[in-house]
Structure formats: C-alpha cells, structure tokens
Amino acid sequence: MSTAARELWAYMRIHKRYWMLPIGVMTLLLSALIAFSQGSAVAPFVYALF
C-alpha cells in the first residue's frame, strides 16, 4: 500500500471517518482499470449501443 493510501487509512481510522472509504475504494478501482488497460489494443472491434 502506498504511503498516501496508508496515511488516508490512518486518518479515517483515528478520526472514525469511515464514510470516506467508498471514495478511496472507487479511486483505487478506477485507477487500476485505467492503468491495466493501457497499451496496444487487444480487443476486437467493440461497438457501444449498436
């Protein structure tokens, strides 16, 4: 876990601000999606809607 994430977790725990947790989780998930989908295209042509 990065320093920033550790500090954020510590802040939430000490101040009992767990309502911030979903934001942290979503940020991690969306960042991971972007990071892991970089690079050359491996997908066939995909059409949104139709």
Place this chain on the structure above:
Amino acid sequence: MRSRLKPLSLAAACVLVYLGVVEIGVRTFVDDGMQYDLEMWKYAKTLKRISEDPEIGHEHRPGTAAHLMGVDVSINATGQRDRAFDSPKPEGTVRILMLGDSLTFGWGVPQEQTVAKRLEARLNAGDRSVRYEVVNAGVGNYNAGMSSRWMRARGMALEPDFVVFNFSFNDAEITPRRGGGGLAEWSYAWIYFAGRFGEVARRVGGGHDWQAYYSGLYDDESEGWRDAREQIRLLAEFCEERSLPLALVNYPELHRLDPYPLAEVSNEVRELSRSLGLPYLDLLDSVRSEEPETLWVTPGDPHPNAHADDLMAEAIFRFLGGGERLVALAPTGGE
C-alpha cells in the same frame, strides 16, 4: 440509530458527488474526440437508428452530421456517408455501390479519402467516355447479412450498375441489437470505464483477444457464419436475376499482416466467392508490406486510416481494370 445513519448518508452523498466529478472528468479530460469507445457511442447515438425493417437491424439517420474520431461525418438524404446522388441517374454514368461496414464507411477517415471516394477519383481521372459514381453504402457494425438484406430491400433505389461487397473479418458476427438503457444512454464515464473493464477482462481474465475472437466466428457451427454465407448467396442470386455484376472484396485485419493470422478466414471467404462464381479480390497483398501501425486510425483503433484506404482503393481500381471492365455498363445509365 441516528448516529449510525449519519455516516452512511454522508458516504452515499460523497459517492454521488464523486461519481459526478468522475463524469465531468471523463467529459473534460478523456473525451478528446479520439477515444474509440466514446466516439463509437456518439456515432450510434447521433447518426444511427433502429431500422423499420428488423431484418436490416439498424441504419443511418438521413440528413445527420457529426464530428467523430477527428473527422466530419455527414449522412445524405438516402442514408449514406456520401454526397447526394441524382435520381434518375444521368445518362453515361456508371454507378458502383460499395456495401460494407465501418471499414467501407471510412471510420476515422475524411470522407473524400475513403476507399469509395478515392476509387471514384481514380476512375474519373484522365479522359474517360463515362462518368463514374462510387456510392459509399457502408454502415458501422453491419455484418454480411445486414449488408445483403439492405441491398435487396433498398439498394436498387440507388440504381447501381455494379455492386462491390466489401467483406470484413467480423462480417460473420450475429446481427447486433440495440443495447444500452440507463447509464449507457447518457454517461460518458460509464461508456469509457465499461470499455476499460472489457480490455482488462481480456488481458487478465482469459477472455478472447482479437485473433481468437475473429477466428472463432468462422467455426462450422457458427450461426453468424452460416447466416453470412446464406445471405451472400441470396445477394448473388438477387444480382444475377437483375444482370447486376457483383464482386467480393475481402478486407484484412490490420493488427498483424505477415504472417497473416486470419489466413484461414480469408480461405473460407475465397472459397465462398468461388462457389458462387463471384470475382474476388483479397486486399491483404495491397498492405502486406506496410508496418501495421502505420495503417491504423489510432494506436488503440486498428481501423484502416487514410493511407490504408489509399492503398486499398488502388488495388480495387486495378481489380476493375482501371474502369475498362465497367465501360460497357454505361449505356444503362438513365434508363
């Protein structure tokens, strides 16, 4: 009780605000007009509609226009990405109808640089006794069956003298039905992250990459390939009954060209063409010596770019004997 509800309400409110910020962020920083998933989504929303004929599936909205994948796209009154064509057709005109999907449509390519328009310019260059019109009837996400059905139901209204069936490696997909609903109708963030999720799923989840996916479309048991073969056969019959010449042009997938990983697919298409007695052209040779990436619209979108379309148009031009094979068709113009 109230003390437990307060953080939950706060968390829910924060999530909503956060999602709003993500939506604004995608619209502001990700949507640069060249992001494939978002541009295809805009294409579907602004220029396509569900066809009244369920056999056709979808079609272009006549008279619409948009800026997509970096280029202007306008749809004429009869539903093609092209200028308006006279009806009745002027005498001394040979009209060629190009059926196909997004490759024929010229996704990411300026209208005048698409295969159809470059072919038209080549045919009309020099001193010719006839005038050629090449109609770009390509529609994004059409499969072989949709092109065939559209031609048999609507195509004759454009008074073609010659039909080119532009076959793509994904033409054996089953006919797409409009998806969407909910967030997929309006959320840029939803479309963008759904695309990212699909990409990650293919990389780490064992999903099909492009090669496995396209090869799989041509299994003997594939419903889409069965339908494509039947629909091309029906189109060949339709054209023969009307003494309308039909040729089949096969477009290569541009990820890797030498060795070409979808050679078996091309063999299937060539064999189909031979069994129906259709003149056949494989465009792979026209681009094989190029570096694949130099032929793509963007690094994330391997649709043929303007350079690839130029090479392919030249190959089709030579396939048509520089137009000489079509001159005899001219007297039918205007009759």
